[in-house]
Amino acid sequence: MKITVLGGGESNERAVSAASAAAVANALRALGHSVDEIDPAVWPRAATFAAQIGVDAPPAAEAKQLEADFRSNLGSAAFWADIDGDVVFLALHGGIGESGELKALLEQRGSTSTGVRSEVMARSWDKADTIAALAAASVPVPRSFATPPDRTACIVKPALDGSSINVFKCADAGEIEAAIARIDGPVLIEEFLPGAEFTVGVVGARVLPPVLIEPGDGWFGYAAKYQPGGSREICPAPVDPALNDRLMDLATQSMYALGYGDTSYGRVDLMLDATGAPRVLEVNSLPGLTGASLLPLAAGAAGWDFPALCQEILRLAT
Known part of the structure; x- marks a missing residue:
């Protein structure tokens, strides 16, 4: 079977995704499959997936460029022609790769790919x-708060992120406000368990x-x-x-x-x-x-x- 493994991507989980892709590609080859490795954020350059996970997410300027390149590639017929395997194995985490956006495009093209349906992926x-x-x-589920409660231990985290990046434990309303200021995008405030x-x-x-x-x-x-x-x-x-x-x-x-x-x-x-x-x-x-x-x-x-x-x-x- 010919399989295209997609990893890397533009999100702050890029390093984790690259490590997942490296592990998956090696395992599939050991099973006898033919495997292509593609990083949609750097294509047409070759993917450089490595098992070692970096400590830091991409800097903001680099992440912005990776996202722009990823989205540009999604509009390229040549990019889609390169994803010509029997199955697309999604080893992407975060952002475009896990929001359901990429999965929806694969579904529209009739491509067989791993992962749940796009609408369920988006909901998750x-x-x-x-x-x-x-x-x-x-x-x-944990109790959620629409506004920062005072003198209540809470967890503040991005509503659209993963790998426990930018997740903060806060002791009061002041710390909650400070945590919110450090997160881009929608925020979830939950009781501390x-x-x-x-x-x-x-x-x-x-x-x-x-x-x-x-x-x-x-x-x-x-x-x-x-x-x-x-x-x-x-x-x-x-x-x-x-x-x-x-x-x-x-x-x-x-x-x-x-x-x-x-x-x-x-x-x-x-x-x-x-x-x-x-x-x-x-x-x-x-x-x-x-x-x-x-x-x-x-x-x-x-x-x-x-x-x-x-x-x-x-x-x-x-």
């Missing part, structure tokens, strides 16, 4: 839309074992996620059977509430509140596939090595 990418849809389906953090992958109809996340400094930010020694992830999570089942049930409910089905895949992030009850934070439609990523860790605990996980994602492609 917008955290405010995600929380609203989950709450409407009676899935427990003090309990343990988990993530649950769902691949097709299979719910993977929950992963317990223990950040080294108590905060699961970008560095803790992707830099060596930044955190400890344990899978299967060492929790009692009742909590394990509850986490897996909520993951399934969350994905179906957003429109996922048995031919898609994703990852659901959860955290325990002060009573020990899990609440769903978000649903990731194109979760990381790097050596430090959580979906491959959970797949390994379920008996899939990384190439087998990639092959299963391919099988689900639409």
